């Protein structure tokens with residue numbers, strides 16, 4: 001299985017000898033060159049650790065997998081039942097409206113009003129996407145081209161970097177872990193070059209950094225002053241803890257002049273495999289995304305859209321309960337790690353713990369080596385911070401996707417592995 005936040009494969013030219021369609025004797029192998037947009041993609045940094053996890057599993061080890069942000073729980077039963085019922089209706093199997101059936105878009109607008117007090121016109125200011133990742137990638141293709149630059153949060157959710165690169169844009173990576181400094185750095189950047197777009201992603205993947213409403217007020221002011229477009233990735237809007245609530249950029253006065261926001265049913269609603277996301281906000285930006293999408297896809301299977309409507313309408317209690325599940329897992333993991341001598345920052349939202357690698361390991365090994373050590377010595381898979389770019393070096397990301405018992409077991413195994421490694425280091 002591949003992580004949802006990492007590309008499925010590292011682009012490469014297939015080896016023709018691996019298939020039954022390989023060259024006959026004496027025949028030259030068929031060769032081709034992939035397009036520059038593929039070959040110039042930044043390197044896929046998770047490959048080594050994914051390969052090691054795969055091999056260890058094949059060797060029979062029970063790996064506690066905290067490497068990916070892939071929800072492990074199913075959606076609410078009434079949502080699955082609605083999907084089955086709608087799939088049993090023969091009228092629901094043709095192409096559906098590419099940008100979402102109107103009642104789904106209306107439901108999204110109504111959730112924005114209830115949750116954030118934001119009024120949206122479902123016809124012109126909301127469309128559905130095949131997950132927010134697809135929507136973001138196509139938005140880049142619709143808006144960005146050669147010569148355009150985009151401010152991307154660092155450390156980076158890989159799709160933000162790849163989306164800009166595939167659209168031939170230039171990513172300006174700015175550290176996002178201190179939101180006030182992020183604002184100041186964006187302003188400084190705008191004094192020397194003019195980004196066309198700025199991406200904001202709070203709660204942030206991978207660092208779980210969150211912001212209050214003031215952040216959005218300030219970033220909208222900056223966007224007006226410097227004339228850039230804002231794209232807010234609100235993938236973790238529904239996974240919040242300790243009473244923290246994620247603000248929406250669209251609730252800021254004037255935001256709709258220059259901003260869109262992506263939301264998703266992947267995380268809070270446990271519908272990651274269903275591919276249901278939304279883009280809402282500025283109508284011209286929404287229209288540009290809609291235009292490019294109609295050239296690339298035919299939209300979401302209608303029964304999924306129908307079940308998504310029911311989930312949005314009646315699923316808030318389940319979303320809240322799921323957030324509690326993550327909150328408890330967070331407590332088990334953070335308290336457990338502190339007990340075994342690895343104190344970590346406790347996140348207020350998202351599905352991740354962004355953990356600073358403890359000393360003396362941090363000064364001796366890269367995040368990749370530390371993650372490989374945890375895999376080999378503790379049978380625990382985590383994502384090395386360096387996989388999210390150089391700004392992630394010195395950290396690992398632990399996803400809260402295993403149940404509490406498995407997390408306790410992970411903590412025990414990590415504790416044992418760290419103390420054994422320390423003993424080895426002391427005697428070396």
Ligand SMILES: Cc1ncc(COP(=O)(O)O)c(C=O)c1O
Pocket residue numbers: 004005069130131132133134157201204205233235263264265266272275276277
């Ligand atoms: C920050 C962020 N944005 C977007 C996504 C993609 O979500 P979706 O399933 O809606 O495509 C993810 C998934 O991991 C994410 O972490």
